[in-house]
Amino acid sequence: MATSKESRQTTIHVDDVSSAIEYCYEAGWTDGLPVVPPTVELVDAMLEAVQMDPLTVIGEHVTTRRSCTAHAAAVNAVMAGCLPAHFPIVIAAMRAMSKTGFNYHGSTASTGGSGHLIVVSGPITDEIGMNATGNLFGSGNRANAAIGRTIRLIHLNVFHMQPNVTDKSTQGNPGKYSLCVAERSDKNPWPLLNEELGHPDESILVVFAAGGFHNVENHFAATPEQALLTIADSMSCLDSLTHGQSVVVLSPETAEIVAADISWTKSRVRNFLFENAYRENDALQRIGRPTDTDDDRSKYKFSNDGLKDGLTERYHRGLSADDILLFVGGGDAGAHSSFLPSWSRGRNSIMQSEVIKPIKKD
Amino acid sequence: MVIEMYTPVIDDQRVENVSMAPRLSTLKNSRIGLLSNGKHNADVLIRMTADLFTEEHGGEVVLELNKGNASRPCPDDLVDTVVKADVDFMITAVGD
Numbered sequence: 162m163a164t165s166k167e168s169r170q171t172t173i174h175v176d177d178v179s180s181a182i183e184y185c186y187e188a189g190w191t192d193g194l195p196v197v198p199p200t201v202e203l204v205d206a207m208l209e210a211v212q213m214d215p216l217t218v219i220g221e222h223v224t225t226r227r228s229c230t231a232h233a234a235a236v237n238a239v240m241a242g243c244l245p246a247h248f249p250i251v252i253a254a255m256r257a258m259s260k261t262g263f264n265y266h267g268s269t270a271s272t273g274g275s276g277h278l279i280v281v282s283g284p285i286t287d288e289i290g291m292n293a294t295g296n297l298f299g300s301g302n303r304a305n306a307a308i309g310r311t312i313r314l315i316h317l318n319v320f321h322m323q324p325n326v327t328d329k330s331t332q333g334n335p336g337k338y339s340l341c342v343a344e345r346s347d348k349n350p351w352p353l354l355n356e357e358l359g360h361p362d363e364s365i366l367v368v369f370a371a372g373g374f375h376n377v378e379n380h381f382a383a384t385p386e387q388a389l390l391t392i393a394d395s396m397s398c399l400d401s402l403t404h405g406q407s408v409v410v411l412s413p414e415t416a417e418i419v420a421a422d423i424s425w426t427k428s429r430v431r432n433f434l435f436e437n438a439y440r441e442n443d444a445l446q447r448i449g450r451p452t453d454t455d456d457d458r459s460k461y462k463f464s465n466d467g468l469k470d471g472l473t474e475r476y477h478r479g480l481s482a483d484d485i486l487l488f489v490g491g492g493d494a495g496a497h498s499s500f501l502p503s504w505s506r507g508r509n510s511i512m513q514s515e516v517i518k519p520i521k522k523d
Numbered sequence: 524m525v526i527e528m529y530t531p532v533i534d535d536q537r538v539e540n541v542s543m544a545p546r547l548s549t550l551k552n553s554r555i556g557l558l559s560n561g562k563h564n565a566d567v568l569i570r571m572t573a574d575l576f577t578e579e580h581g582g583e584v585v586l587e588l589n590k591g592n593a594s595r596p597c598p599d600d601l602v603d604t605v606v607k608a609d610v611d612f613m614i615t616a617v618g619d
Contacts, residue, residue, distance in 0.1 A: 170529040181526050190531050199529045224596045227533070236529045267594030318531040509594040 170232050172201060185240070190318050192310065192338055196240035207235035210245030210520050211252065220255035222320040224266040225327070229255055229319045237314040241339075242307035246289045249517050250304075250341075250366060251311045254279050257368040257515035258312070264510040268370035269322040272329050275370040275504030276336020277312055278408065280488065282344040282354035283364030285517055291343035295492030297410070298342060298374060298499070309339030336371060342490055348413035349489040350420035351427040364517040367486060369408055370504040372401070377498045385419040388496070389430060393437035395500045396478045399448055402440055405503030406484040406512055409434065412491040412498045431482040438478040445476060478502075486512060547611060550576065556586035556610035562593040565618030572614055586610055593617070 175181045181198035185191050197203070208215055208231060215232035222228070231252065238251050258265055258277065268275040281291060292302035300306060316322045324333070344354050355365045377395045382388040396407055411419065419425050479485065491497065504510060547553070555573055559565040566589065573584050586608050590597050605613060 170531070171534055172527050172529055175526050175528065177524065177526065181528055188530075198526060199531065201527050201529065204529050230533065232529075233531065233533050236531045240531060264595055266596050271594060314531065319533060321532075505594060509592065 170204075170236055189323070190240070190314075192313055192317065194338075196314070197242055199236045199239040203239045204232070204235045207238055207243070207245050207248050208232065211248055211518075212521060213252075219252050220259045220265075220315070220319075222259075222265050222269070222322075224270075225320055225322075227320050229315055233319050234311070234315060237318055238307070238311045241310035241314050242303060243311055244289075244303070244307075246520065247304050247308050247311075249520060250279070250281060250285070250289075250308050253366050253515040253517040254308070254312055254368055255315065257366060257513040260513045262511040263368065263370065263513045264505070265320075268504055268510050269316050269320065270328060271504065272331045273372065273504050273506070274330035274332060274334040274337070275372070275510075276334040276340040277309075277316075278336065278369040278371040278501060279309060279312065279341040280344060280354065280367045280369070280408070280486070281308075281341070281364065281517070282366070282488070283360070283517070285364035285519065286343035286346070293343035293345035293490050297490045297492075299339070305341045305343065306339050309336075309341030312341075313337055313339060334371075334373065336374070340371065342410075344488045345413065345490045348416065348493065350416055351487075351489075354486075354488055357427075358514055360516055364519070365514055366517060367512055367514045369406070369486065369501070369512040370510040371408065372502040372504050375401075375500040375502075377500055378496060380496045382415070382418065382496060385422060385425050385430075386433075388415050388418050388498075389433050390437055392498060392500055393434050396434065396438035396502070397440050399440065399444065399450070401500075401502040402438075402445070402476060402478055403503070403506045404480055404508055405478070405505045405510075406486070407434075407438075407479055407503065408486045408499075408501040408512075410488060410490045410499045410501075412495055413489060413493055414496050415498045416489045418496075427487060428482070431485045431487055434485055434487075435477060435479060435482040439475045441475055480508075550580040551582070553580065553582040553611040554585045554609065555582055556605070556608050556613040557584060557588065558605060558613055558615040559587075559589045560593045560615065560617050561589055561591045562618045565593070565616050568618045569614055569616040572616065576614075582611075 175184050182195050185196050213231045217231045218228045219231050220229035234251055238248055289304050291304045322328045346353055358365055375395045377392050379391040557569050559569050
């Protein structure tokens with residue numbers, strides 16, 4: 162594994178815990194909430210769990226030319242509240258976000274304000290007690306909250322993507338505090354994400370530079386079409402209608418309605434959502450959005466690359482059904498699903514996946 | 524009880540070669556390069572800015588480049604082109 166030439170983390174001495182917390186505030190090392198003082202003992206335990214050289218580079222931020230070592234990640238993980246058992250997910254998430262297609266620079270600096278979503282799938286979710294059920298997107302679960310928060314603290318402290326200095330988000334995103342969820346494996350009629358991605362016996366994660374969270378509710382929907390058309394309508398709202406990718410999280414109740422007919426496979430659901438998440442030319446023109454009929458601002462035109470059958474006046478979200486990450490999550494009760502559009506208005510950030518290496522047990 | 528704790532930053536990561544370019548002694552009759560970041564209207568803003576320079580100080584625009592995508596880092600070959608450009612100064616702009 163690659164190692165950094167950089168030195169290990171330096172240490173400081175403080176008088177007591179409350180002084181340590183205040184020191185972190187004054188140094189600008191927090192997200193606004195208190196952090197756990199990253200004592201040498203806690204950080205070393207974090208590294209010990211993954212048996213990793215502390216100078217191993219696990220993430221790189223191209224534009225700032227800063228890299229994140231396992232040691233730096235461990236310090237920030239302790240500060241965020243992680244246990245050592247959570248740390249393999251942090252490492253996998255950093256590796257996934259450092260892949261070129263994710264565009265770490267844009268998603269941490271943009272006015273658009275991305276929340277860096279981590280979706281975890283596979284046996285580790287139960288092993289470490291992640292939440293895949295009620296209040297999926299927060300709050301109340303230590304693993305979900307602390308893992309997502311670690312990524313944010315790394316952005317702040319290691320990559321120096323600081324609000325209103327290098328992170329120029331206009332209104333921010335609640336997901337900038339933490340945005341990490343588990344896929345629900347029970348109440349799920351379809352293959353899990355780890356199975357879909359070819360790792361049925363391992364845990365994986367998917368990272369996605371997410372825009373704002375849309376709650377999609379229709380308690381009147383009684384058929385697959387009614388339930389899914391509601392989600393497609395949310396996906397095609399004009400502020401979200403771009404060529405970017407999508408995350409759709411079906412509530413168990415909605416998944417049950419859709420999958421009651423076994424012909425509704427996961428693939429069919431994605432196809433249906435893509436085919437119905439569109440608006441027509443005149444809707445875009447009403448709000449001043451350039452379309453194929455405009456002449457000069459070609460970067461913002463929506464071509465119809467993902468279309469067939471010559472439907473030239475329809476503008477779909479994404480390029481194809483493959484641009485929709487679909488999984489089940491949330492509590493048993495409630496027809497409340499969710500849609501998260503990409504931060505990118507186009508193809509400037511593509512979701513990435515990574516296998517989570519489990520902690521070796523003696 | 525005194526606590527020893529790590530810092531969460533990596534102190535000795537430094538960006539190399541960040542010194543400012545030498546200041547120009549005059550703007551008169553300069554050879555000007557333009558680099559748009561690719562955002563909506565950036566090209567308009569940058570051209571209007573260049574026009575102010577040429578109207579007040581003479582000179583001409585001899586190089587026009589476009590990063591093409593504001594969200595992604597500038598490609599290495601484009602950075603290389605800027606570094607080697609035969610211009611007195613470059614103007615870059617963000618638009619939206």
